[in-house]
Amino acid sequence: MAETRLHCDVLVAGAGPAGIAAAIAARRAGKQVVVVDDNPHPGGQIWRGSMSGAHSTSAAARKWLQRFRASGAELLSSTRIVTAPGANTVLAEHEGNAIHIHYDALVLATGARELLLPFPGWTLPGVMGAGGLQAMAKAGLPLRGKRVVVAGTGPLLLAVAAAFVHEGATVPGVFDQASRENITAFAASLLTRPSLLMQGAGYLATIKSWRYRQGWWPLCVHGEATLQSVVMTNGSDTVEIACDYLACGFHLVPNIELGALLHCRIQNGAIIANEHQQTSVANVFTAGEAAGIAGLPQALVEGEIAGAYAAGAGNQVRHLLRRRTALRKVAARMNHAYRLRPELRALPQADTLICRCEDVSWQQLQGFSGMRSAKIHTRCGMGPCQGRICGAAMQFLAGWEADTHRPPLYPVQLSTLLPLAAHDTTHLEESI
Numbered sequence: 248m249a250e251t252r253l254h255c256d257v258l259v260a261g262a263g264p265a266g267i268a269a270a271i272a273a274r275r276a277g278k279q280v281v282v283v284d285d286n287p288h289p290g291g292q293i294w295r296g297s298m299s300g301a302h303s304t305s306a307a308a309r310k311w312l313q314r315f316r317a318s319g320a321e322l323l324s325s326t327r328i329v330t331a332p333g334a335n336t337v338l339a340e341h342e343g344n345a346i347h348i349h350y351d352a353l354v355l356a357t358g359a360r361e362l363l364l365p366f367p368g369w370t371l372p373g374v375m376g377a378g379g380l381q382a383m384a385k386a387g388l389p390l391r392g393k394r395v396v397v398a399g400t401g402p403l404l405l406a407v408a409a410a411f412v413h414e415g416a417t418v419p420g421v422f423d424q425a426s427r428e429n430i431t432a433f434a435a436s437l438l439t440r441p442s443l444l445m446q447g448a449g450y451l452a453t454i455k456s457w458r459y460r461q462g463w464w465p466l467c468v469h470g471e472a473t474l475q476s477v478v479m480t481n482g483s484d485t486v487e488i489a490c491d492y493l494a495c496g497f498h499l500v501p502n503i504e505l506g507a508l509l510h511c512r513i514q515n516g517a518i519i520a521n522e523h524q525q526t527s528v529a530n531v532f533t534a535g536e537a538a539g540i541a542g543l544p545q546a547l548v549e550g551e552i553a554g555a556y557a558a559g560a561g562n563q564v565r566h567l568l569r570r571r572t573a574l575r576k577v578a579a580r581m582n583h584a585y586r587l588r589p590e591l592r593a594l595p596q597a598d599t600l601i602c603r604c605e606d607v608s609w610q611q612l613q614g615f616s617g618m619r620s621a622k623i624h625t626r627c628g629m630g631p632c633q634g635r636i637c638g639a640a641m642q643f644l645a646g647w648e649a650d651t652h653r654p655p656l657y658p659v660q661l662s663t664l665l666p667l668a669a670h671d672t673t674h675l676e677e678s679i
């Protein structure tokens with residue numbers, strides 16, 4: 248297997264909106280920039296597939312992706328950063344080949360993933376993450392004629408439900424666990440940001456507003472080999488809805504694993520940054536959802552700030568600092584409005600799988616005090632997803648802190664790690 252070594256002034260981890268904005272800003276300052284992303288095309292979660300032409304694209308996505316293409320930043324796509332073996336160095340893997348990248352400054356723009364909470368039947372084929380099903384639809388999964396129930400929480404539900412309708416699906420209902428009062432109060436707080444209100448109104452018009460119900464959550468699903476129906480509840484009433492897919496996500500969880508590996512300070516599940524988007528580690532910056540769930544506009548603004556400061560050109564982005572403060576207030580109100588209700592902790596039954604990689608049930612996890620001891624005794628969190636799903640779920644269900652993050656962050660070829668032995672045996676021992 249081939250091994251490549253690169254050097255750049257600014258390395259950007261993640262080619263979502265935050266990473267794209269960071270790369271453009273660093274290039275504008277004249278720096279040599281490399282961007283690494285594990286997807287075949289840039290755009291991250293929201294603009295995924297836009298550049299491949301596989302999916303209809305917003306004007307904003309087109310503009311940012313064109314600017315990115317023209318910026319001269321080097322994109323390493325389908326490439327995953329798997330560990331950080333030495334000072335200012337990461338190890339990435341592309342098609343089984345190792346790439347060592349040495350940087351002067353690093354921007355962590357690793358985004359977020361959905362929070363998936365376990366309930367009886369959640370592992371049945373047909374039950375998907377809301378954003379996950381949207382991503383599969385963007386990649387070509389046909390939804391025409393399919394009945395898709397959307398559930399969970401957050402503004403993302405409306406966006407994905409509207410997208411499913413555009414793909415030709417029938418959406419019998421969109422169910423948010425947040426109360427009507429909380430969502431109404433959040434919407435009212437957006438009066439100063441009419442564009443966001445208009446966007447929400449557009450989604451509601453697409454799905455038909457009476458199908459959007461607040462204060463409802465999934466109790467269980469029915470089906471033998473595949474999903475047949477979902478039972479929704481509001482705590483007093485239940486309703487069973489026949490469907491082909493349940494698209495279900497309980498808001499987002501920042502991808503902090505690479506930051507944690509680099510010893511960046513983490514607080515409330517996000518990488519901490521100062522006003523220049525610098526983390527607690529010298530020359531390591533962060534932007535977008537990795538630094539806290541806040542949506543697209545903030546990811547772009549933070550990305551520009553992080554990229555400029557990483558390139559030593561912070562004076563070019565001082566005008567953005569006030570905008571970021573205003574956006575942060577909106578994000579704080581959003582995260583408060585869509586906070587998870589305690590009833591969701593009662594959903595798993597004894598035989599409900601929590602760790603689907605290693606088949607560990609809710610009952611098997613009883614009696615443990617934290618992720619580490621549960622992991623040692625049950626293998627919970629030791630499968631291919633490395634606890635990204637069950638770890639976040641147990642954090643909510645039982646208050647368990649995430650276990651320490653150890654390399655490699657993803658399953659890799661042994662040949663990718665082996666050359667490290669020549670340089671640093673400790674790291675390799677830690678890795679395998």
Ligand SMILES: Cc1cc2nc3c(=O)[nH]c(=O)nc-3n(C[C@H](O)[C@H](O)[C@H](O)COP(=O)(O)OP(=O)(O)OC[C@H]3O[C@@H](n4cnc5c(N)ncnc54)[C@H](O)[C@@H]3O)c2cc1C
Pocket residue numbers: 260261262263264265266283284285286290291292293294326327328329356357358359360361377378379381382403406407499502505534535536537541542543546656
């Ligand atoms: C599943 C999902 C669907 C979403 N859909 C919508 C939507 O329809 N509408 C909307 O308004 N918002 C949506 N969002 C929210 C939206 O993605 C964010 O607001 C915004 O895109 C954040 O941009 P970002 O650059 O911070 O992160 P992202 O867009 O998540 O980009 C981060 C990128 O980093 C890559 N990455 C992470 N770790 C590594 C690594 N170790 N090596 C290489 N690459 C790595 C990821 O694969 C990803 O491409 C969605 C979020 C998720 C999780």
